Amino acid sequence: MISKNDFPILEFDSNKNSKINPSSIIAKKDVPKCCVITFFGDVIEQMLKNDRLKQIGTFATTSIRLPIYETEYSGKRIGIIAGFLGAAGSAGQLEELIAMGFKKFIVCGGAGVLQKGIQVGHxxxxxxxxxxxxxxxxxxxxxxxxxxxxxxxxxxxxxLSTDNIPYIKAKTWTTDAFYRETEDKVKLRVSEGCVTVEMEAAAFFAISKFRGVKLGLVLYGGDDLSGVEWDSRKWNSRENIRKNLVELSFKICLKLK
Structure with a gap:
């Protein structure tokens, strides 16, 4: 039995058997072991136009349907799907992908930067x-x-070292409330060592640990929250950066043990 807490979110239950289990409602499929979850929908659209994708499933909610695709990279099968914005949606998506049979994941997307000097695309x-x-x-x-x-x-x-790609290894701040990233909260997170802010990383890390699958993230510097005013820096229009990051994610994902 769990104990009641003043704050319901702290009432953790370690029981892995839920009223609804993903494995009970999602059928196993002949899917690749590796899957890239990307928040770059434009890259997926271009891959479709180039006939690089084959649909093998669908992540369906009451409001949106996201196709699950398979492609080939370096002669090997690998999955790819557009990410679902926010921790809750991402969690449902990852749970169902795991239930289908995927076991290794690389997530790639953009993130707001909290410290000056981090260029768009870094x-x-x-x-x-x-x-x-x-x-x-x-x-x-x-x-x-x-x-x-x-x-x-x-x-x-x-x-990244093999490919001579510069990167920052850092802490990120995962928050549900992107309209509540206040000046004082940004300062606090920076003082804790955070370099980026996004909405999914903590959820992805937690689920991968809970379900025993491999997962990592590679982000690129997007909009800038380090100044007095927010600067979008047109971060979501950097097509080459986004395409190259998806290809890099394929390469990394296939090397996960």
């Missing part, structure tokens, strides 16, 4: 995420942060 590899969202507290006991799998981090860093 890669950031999160090693830890501050849990300022709600989802992760249902998968892991309460704590301030959740870490990325160390083995996955090693694979990511080794590949």
């Amino acid at each position: 890669l950031v590899v999160p090693y830890s995420a501050i849990r300022d969202e709600g989802l992760s507290y249902h998968y892991l006991e309460p704590s301030r942060e959740v870490e990325c799998d160390f083995d996955v981090l090693d694979v990511i860093e080794n590949q």
